[in-house]
Amino acid sequence: MTKLFATRSALVATMLLLVTPAIAAQQDEEAPPSKPGKPISTGEVLSGELNAMKIRDAKNTGKRIAMYQITSEPRRLPAPNGLCDLETGPETFQLVTSSDAQATQLKSFVGKEISVKVDEIACASDPGQMSEAVVTKWSLVRK
Incomplete structure (x- = not known):
């Protein structure tokens, strides 16, 4: 049971490390202003x-x-x-x-x-x- 919890915790921590820089980069980019058609x-x-x-x-x-x-x-x-x-x-x-x-x-x-x-x-x-x-x-x- 403890091994299963440790494995899942490690998986979640790895996913957070991978996703956090992508989210930060996306927030830093500003969308170009929309031009009317x-x-x-x-x-x-x-x-x-x-x-x-x-x-x-x-x-x-x-x-x-x-x-x-x-x-x-x-x-x-x-x-x-x-x-x-x-x-x-x-x-x-x-x-x-x-x-x-x-x-x-x-x-x-x-x-x-x-x-x-x-x-x-x-x-x-x-x-x-x-x-x-x-x-x-x-x-x-x-x-």
């Missing part, structure tokens, strides 16, 4: 990786629906939305599909880099939204 406005192109998530539709009795999201570099939105209460601006943008054709079109690009022309964009405002900003009107840009 470049602005995006109506008619501009937003590029990034397309992700798909299944969410429950609150309007249609909890039916699971696909939600599409672009992960991009931080972007500032036009006034009055600005930075969406974030230091650098939103990095995740929900693409709202207005038809089954748009949803089908996006489905084939999941996990790939895409570009969309933004026609209408705003900060996320509804509780439970998975993105920081919402693109309500858009069109796919072919590369």
Whole structure:
């Protein structure tokens, strides 16, 4: 029993010796100041990786629906939305599909880099939204 306690104590002491300098070094480094992202406005192109998530539709009795999201570099939105209460601006943008054709079109690009022309964009405002900003009107840009 004493041997087991001594072995565990030695192991914990060794781990502390290894971890303490790393923690001290991390605290000494200062993070570079965050810069706001470049602005995006109506008619501009937003590029990034397309992700798909299944969410429950609150309007249609909890039916699971696909939600599409672009992960991009931080972007500032036009006034009055600005930075969406974030230091650098939103990095995740929900693409709202207005038809089954748009949803089908996006489905084939999941996990790939895409570009969309933004026609209408705003900060996320509804509780439970998975993105920081919402693109309500858009069109796919072919590369």
